[in-house]
Amino acid sequence: MIEGQPLEGIFLNQKRDSLFQQAERELRHEVSIYRLKDRFEGLPNNLGNITMLDASNIPGCHYGVRNVFVPIIHHLEEVGFSVKDKYVDINPDTTILVEPSTGNSWVAFSDAAEMLGYEHIVVMPEGLPESRYRHPNGRPVKILRTPKEEYAEGMPKQLQSLIMQNRRRIALGQKIYITPNHPISSADITVKAMADLGRQLAAKLQGKAFTFVGSMGNGASICSIGEYLKENTDDARVIATESFNYGGGYDWYANTHRKPSYKKLYGIDPGNPILMKQFDAFGTNAPIGIELPLQKRAIEGGLLDDYSLFTTQATFDVYKSIPGLSQEQINNASSLPNRNKLPQSLYEAYGNSTLANIEVASQYTNEEREIVAIAYDSRKAYS
Numbered sequence: 267m268i269e270g271q272p273l274e275g276i277f278l279n280q281k282r283d284s285l286f287q288q289a290e291r292e293l294r295h296e297v298s299i300y301r302l303k304d305r306f307e308g309l310p311n312n313l314g315n316i317t318m319l320d321a322s323n324i325p326g327c328h329y330g331v332r333n334v335f336v337p338i339i340h341h342l343e344e345v346g347f348s349v350k351d352k353y354v355d356i357n358p359d360t361t362i363l364v365e366p367s368t369g370n371s372w373v374a375f376s377d378a379a380e381m382l383g384y385e386h387i388v389v390m391p392e393g394l395p396e397s398r399y400r401h402p403n404g405r406p407v408k409i410l411r412t413p414k415e416e417y418a419e420g421m422p423k424q425l426q427s428l429i430m431q432n433r434r435r436i437a438l439g440q441k442i443y444i445t446p447n448h449p450i451s452s453a454d455i456t457v458k459a460m461a462d463l464g465r466q467l468a469a470k471l472q473g474k475a476f477t478f479v480g481s482m483g484n485g486a487s488i489c490s491i492g493e494y495l496k497e498n499t500d501d502a503r504v505i506a507t508e509s510f511n512y513g514g515g516y517d518w519y520a521n522t523h524r525k526p527s528y529k530k531l532y533g534i535d536p537g538n539p540i541l542m543k544q545f546d547a548f549g550t551n552a553p554i555g556i557e558l559p560l561q562k563r564a565i566e567g568g569l570l571d572d573y574s575l576f577t578t579q580a581t582f583d584v585y586k587s588i589p590g591l592s593q594e595q596i597n598n599a600s601s602l603p604n605r606n607k608l609p610q611s612l613y614e615a616y617g618n619s620t621l622a623n624i625e626v627a628s629q630y631t632n633e634e635r636e637i638v639a640i641a642y643d644s645r646k647a648y649s
Contacts (some may be wrong), residue, residue: 271348273452274380282357285381285382285383286336286340286587286617287380287439289333289336289378289381289382290332290333290336291338292381293333293336293374293377293378293381294330294333295321295323295334295450297319297320297321297463297608298318298320298323298450299317299318299319299320299466299470299471300317300318300320301314301315301316301317301318302314302315302316302317302318302624303315305318306609306611306612306615307611307617308559308609308611309609309611311631312628312631312632313608313609313612313624313628313631315631315637316624316627316628316631316634316637316638316639317471317637317638317639318512318624318638318639318640318641319463319467319491319638319639319640319641320640320641321463321640321641321642322616322617322620322641322642322643322644323395323644330586332459332460332462333377333378333458333459333508334374334455334456334460334486335374335377335378335379335446336378336382337455337458337459338446338452338455338456339363339375339378339379339382339384339446341452341455342356342444343355343356344359345529347442347444347447349432349433349436349442350433351437352433354436354442356444357622358382358383358384358385359441360441361441361442361443361444362382362384362385362386362387362400362441362442362444362535363375363379363384363385363386363387363443363444363445363446364387364388364389364425364428364429364443364444364445365386365387365388365389365445365446366388366389366424366425366445367388367389367390368390368391370398370642370643371483371484371486372388372390372407373401373402375388375446376388376401376405376407376566377616380405386407386408386443386491387408387409387410387443388407388408388410389410389412389424389425390410390411390412390413391411391412391413392411392413392473393413393543394639396427397646399411406551408567410424412424419440425445428443428569429444429445432444434551435633439610441485452559453489453559453560453563453597456486456489456490456558456560457489457490457493458490460486460487461490461491461493461494461495463487463490463491464490464492464493464494464495464498465494465498466489467483467491467495467638468495468498468499469495471636471638474499474635474636475499475500475501475502475634475635476495476499476502476503476568476635476636477502477503477504477505477571477627477630477634477635477636477637477638478491478492478495478502478503478504478505478638478640478642479505479507479574479626479627479630479637479638479639479640480492480505480506480507480622480623480639481506481507481508481619481622481623482506482507482508482515482561482564482573483643484558484560484561485558485559485560485561485562485563485564485565486560487640488504488506488560488564488569488570488640489563489564490497491513491640492504492564492569493569496569499624500504502562503571503572503635504570504574504626505556505570505571505573505574505575505626506565506570506572506573507563507574507575507576507622507623508573508574508575508576509571509575509576509577509622510528510541510575510576510577510581510599510602511538511541511542511544511581512534512536512537512541512542513528513532513536513575513579514536514537515561515565515573516536516573516575517527517529517536518561519565519570520572520573522565522566523573530623532585532591532595532598532599533588533590533591533592533594533595534588534591538588540584540585541581541584541585543584544578544581544584548612574602574603574626574629575602575603576602576604576605576622576625576626577599577602577603577604577605578604578605578606579604579606580633582599582600582602582604585599586599603626603628604624604625605618605621605622605624605625607625608621608624608625612624614644614645615644615645616641616643617642617643617645618643619642619643620639620640620641620642620643620644623639623640623641623642624639626639627639
């Protein structure tokens with residue numbers, strides 16, 4: 267017994283710890299690992315030989331076997347939250363959890379928050395397929411939508427507008443807003459929780475040299491799987507992908523690796539609103555105007571061996587209509603991996619961000635390596 271701690275408090279702590287342990291046990295899932303040629307007939311070798319790390323059936327897919335929000339929320343409750351000279355215990359009575367998402371990672375967030383008793387909100391851009399706004403089991407979730415073409419600026423503003431209310435809400439005795447997945451402290455928790463994905467992959471394909479292809483997004487899968495492979499296998503390489511419509515993470519990578527900027531290559535700024543209206547590969551992008559810890563860790567920490575933008579024919583056609591582009595810039599955009607080139611059978615099975623990873627991975631299959639692409643989503647997520 268801790269000196270001075272009432273028995274009631276000890277009981278409540280034990281009950282809370284028991285709930286976290288239950289959440290850890292129940293919010294676990296399995297991935298599938300297979301070659302594309304074992305699932306699809308008639309694929310050329312550059313596609314058929316790609317190994318898929320398929321997490322598309324996992325709620326909040328790229329958060330993997332374990333739901334990382336359970337240990338992240340547990341850590342938040344342990345350390346609490348301070349605004350200036352005010353300290354707040356984090357628990358369901360004091361806190362509303364908020365998480366941004368363009369993919370379906372919000373499902374993992376919502377599952378953890380719901381099971382742990384938290385009121386919670388998800389911030390998403392408008393214009394996504396309606397299935398993206400629905401929880402797989404039909405459970406209602408509060409979602410705030412921001413215009414898709416303003417998403418590069420809109421999502422950070424949405425978060426900031428809520429969090430900036432905290433001092434006033436503390437003074438009024440109201441619940442405060444906390445976003446659990448952005449503090450630096452969450453990064454190591456996420457990487458540790460998601461290392462299971464890299465461990466399963468290395469065990470399945472023993473003795474192989476890997477090139478791993480995954481979406482940049484918030485950096486979770488790239489860091490977690492990529493770091494595990496680089497630390498535990500020989501000569502692993504890590505390739506991040508991001509939509510050409512967006513480009514924020516690419517520019518960050520280019521600035522830190524002495525490569526030509528997005529604007530120099532393509533004649534427009536990242537997050538161009540004209541291209542953002544065509545954006546349809548959800549969960550792939552590094553937000554512009556906000557640095558998330560795992561993005562910084564991947565881009566500035568030397569983890570990435572390359573950073574590949576991808577496009578579609580519709581996006582390229584819109585891009586060509588933007589005034590002031592040079593022929594060289596148009597040629598640069600036309601040479602980007604284009605998921606529209608993939609066979610129909612893959613289109614019918616996978617979602618857009620997964621197709622992008624497959625198309626990028628196909629550029630590397632002439633190497634004497636195991637080429638692995640992560641499957642984040644299936645086609646049903648776009649219905």
